[in-house]
Amino acid sequence: MLKQKWLIVLPFILAGCYIDSEPPKPWHPAVERSSKHYDVMFKGRANHLSAHQVSHLKRMILSFTKTPPLHARLVLRHSREDLASPLLKSRVHVISEKLVSLGIDRKNIELTFMNNGISHNTKGIDSITVTIDQYQALAPKCGWNEDMHLIVRPEGEKNFGCTNAANLADMIADPYDLLKGRTLANSDGPLNSLAITNLRTDKVKELKVETVSEE
Numbered sequence: 001m002l003k004q005k006w007l008i009v010l011p012f013i014l015a016g017c018y019i020d021s022e023p024p025k026p027w028h029p030a031v032e033r034s035s036k037h038y039d040v041m042f043k044g045r046a047n048h049l050s051a052h053q054v055s056h057l058k059r060m061i062l063s064f065t066k067t068p069p070l071h072a073r074l075v076l077r078h079s080r081e082d083l084a085s086p087l088l089k090s091r092v093h094v095i096s097e098k099l100v101s102l103g104i105d106r107k108n109i110e111l112t113f114m115n116n117g118i119s120h121n122t123k124g125i126d127s128i129t130v131t132i133d134q135y136q137a138l139a140p141k142c143g144w145n146e147d148m149h150l151i152v153r154p155e156g157e158k159n160f161g162c163t164n165a166a167n168l169a170d171m172i173a174d175p176y177d178l179l180k181g182r183t184l185a186n187s188d189g190p191l192n193s194l195a196i197t198n199l200r201t202d203k204v205k206e207l208k209v210e211t212v213s214e215e
Helices: 051-062 080-084 086-101 162-171 189-200
Strands: 030-043 070-076 109-113 125-138
Touching: 030 051, 051 086, 051 125, 070 086, 080 086, 080 109, 086 109, 086 125, 125 162
Parallel strands: 070 109
Antiparallel strands: 030 125, 070 125
16 A cells, blocks of 8 residues: 655745836936017007117127027017007017017017006007027936946836937937927828829839949
């Protein structure tokens, strides 16, 4: 008669290796804004700029560096509906055109409306505040003091992504794009469809190959 043997299975718990520390931060360049403003005063029905006002705007713009691009905000003490007024519209146009002539890209000029009820005072004086902004992208300080090794956090190294953010800060032409995206242009449907049609009907132009001499 065989003796009955019992097999005892002991449970084992496999402990995973994990580094208990702060997760990596979402790296991105910081944006710093420098601003100067000037109140353009209009009296009565005037809708033109004086030589003194033009000179002041010019000096203010020249006080900034040439790069990155400058932006301008026209702060109106009106509501958006007031822009239907021919006089107000004319004043905005005159200031905008002068800013363009002084080197500010037209697409970088925006209007801000502040209907605070004091747009027209008892003396018939109105004003539009011209604010010139320049944005600087500041690269993050990566501080590469962490060694690469086999045991890493599931979400990656501590400084992961910092280099990309630093490169972006150095390469971007207008740091304002990091704060607010640009409005997309209207899409040309027929043109896009034509490109696909040409590809399907084998009407694609051959790639032009040019050679460069070693001289």
